[in-house]
Amino acid sequence: xxxxxxxxxxxxxxxxxxxxxxxxxxxxxxxxxxxxxxxxxxxxxxxxxxxxxxxxxxxxxxxxxxxxxxxxxxxxxxxxxxxxxxxxxxxxxxxxxxxxxxxxxxxxxxxxxxxxxxxxxxxxxxxxxxxxxxxxxxxxxxxxxxxxxxxxxxxxxxxxxxxxxxxxxxxxxxxxxxxxxxxxxxxxxxxxxxxxxxxxxxxxxxxxxxxxxxxxxxxxxxxxxxxxxxxxxxxxxxxxxxxxxxxxxxxxxxxxxxxxxxxxxxxxxxxxxxxxxxxxxxxxxxxxxxxxxxxxxxxxxxxxxxxxxxxxxxxxxxxxxxxxxxxxxxxxxxxxxxxxxxxxxxxxxxxxxxxxxxxxxx
Ligand SMILES: *Cc1c(COP(=O)(O)O)cnc(C)c1O
Numbered sequence: 001x002x003x004x005x006x007x008x009x010x011x012x013x014x015x016x017x018x019x020x021x022x023x024x025x026x027x028x029x030x031x032x033x034x035x036x037x038x039x040x041x042x043x044x045x046x047x048x049x050x051x052x053x054x055x056x057x058x059x060x061x062x063x064x065x066x067x068x069x070x071x072x073x074x075x076x077x078x079x080x081x082x083x084x085x086x087x088x089x090x091x092x093x094x095x096x097x098x099x100x101x102x103x104x105x106x107x108x109x110x111x112x113x114x115x116x117x118x119x120x121x122x123x124x125x126x127x128x129x130x131x132x133x134x135x136x137x138x139x140x141x142x143x144x145x146x147x148x149x150x151x152x153x154x155x156x157x158x159x160x161x162x163x164x165x166x167x168x169x170x171x172x173x174x175x176x177x178x179x180x181x182x183x184x185x186x187x188x189x190x191x192x193x194x195x196x197x198x199x200x201x202x203x204x205x206x207x208x209x210x211x212x213x214x215x216x217x218x219x220x221x222x223x224x225x226x227x228x229x230x231x232x233x234x235x236x237x238x239x240x241x242x243x244x245x246x247x248x249x250x251x252x253x254x255x256x257x258x259x260x261x262x263x264x265x266x267x268x269x270x271x272x273x274x275x276x277x278x279x280x281x282x283x284x285x286x287x288x289x290x291x292x293x294x295x296x297x298x299x300x301x302x303x304x305x306x307x308x309x310x311x312x313x314x315x316x317x318x319x320x321x322x323x324x325x326x327x328x329x330x331x332x333x334x335x336x337x338x339x340x341x342x343x344x345x346x347x348x349x350x351x352x353x354x355x356x357x358x359x360x361x362x
Contacts, residue, residue: 032231057178261354310336
């Protein structure tokens with residue numbers, strides 16, 4: 001049997017033509033027409049004020065935090081149950097991550113836990129739309145308003161996700177996306193930063209490009225970075241945006257096939273809760289019994305099916321450890337498995353994966 005990976009990008013449409021255009025024109029570095037075309041199409045799709053491209057989703061977060069002036073002495077509230085980049089980039093600014101617990105139903109950060117983590121030093125909340133399900137943006141935006149906090153959305157896993165019809169990334173002061181090879185749309189490596197207004201957007205653009213003065217060559221008036229995306233990456237990204245509706249549609253269908261195919265087992269699929277569009281970056285299952293998790297993954301691996309465990313809670317990791325208990329984050333993290341989630345997964349392959357999971361419980 002052909003092994004089934006967790007992810008494989010769908011590189012269709014104009015991707016080869018656009019990349020060849022970069023090569024034949026010589027515009028292979030971080031200047032070229034595909035960069036503004038990708039940025040503008042991306043901002044239009046999401047319904048954002050503006051967007052600036054960067055070299056990956058991690059530096060996108062770092063750039064957003066730096067542009068918002070977050071640094072030493074500040075606390076940023078972040079879910080412990082997230083990918084490490086959310087926490088590392090807070091640490092890289094000199095600020096302190098303060099961990100919030102998650103909700104069992106959606107896997108997203110718990111607004112009540114955020115509220116109880118707010119102190120006089122809290123500067124911002126980082127909401128992470130994990131595995132493609134949006135966070136409760138009404139509750140989080142309300143907390144920010146009430147307490148005068150900045151809001152950053154980590155949308156790395158949530159391209160195509162909507163809260164009450166509005167695309168994620170349009171609620172925060174700043175928002176970031178990742179285009180890593182296994183994300184919903186990809187540029188190989190790549191990322192995007194959205195900002196709430198022109199001033200912040202301009203700060204992001206300058207910070208990502210060595211802080212060069214707009215009217216004096218080689219004059220740099222701020223400590224800055226080189227976080228630029230290449231024209232080749234943007235060419236891939238633009239081609240991905242042109243086929244994104246099909247990618248999203250096929251991922252929804254896939255999630256539906258898993259939902260129907262796994263009914264009646266001692267587990268649940270990660271379904272949409274409330275008035276949201278879940279983009280199903282990862283199709284996940286959450287087992288009733290954490291003790292079965294590794295054995296089920298082993299059983300799937302023996303049948304040629306690759307999976308991933310849920311992220312371990314970051315507050316337990318050595319370099320960012322906190323002596324607190326976050327019972328929901330710890331529990332869901334120990335019970336979750338990401339199943340193969342790529343849009344080209346066939347009905348036959350999905351049926352085979354469901355059958356292998358069922359055989360584990362028989
Ligand atoms: C993928 C991811 C990132 C980082 O993106 P890279 O492009 O891999 O640097 C950040 N946050 C979350 C939640 C992610 O899943």
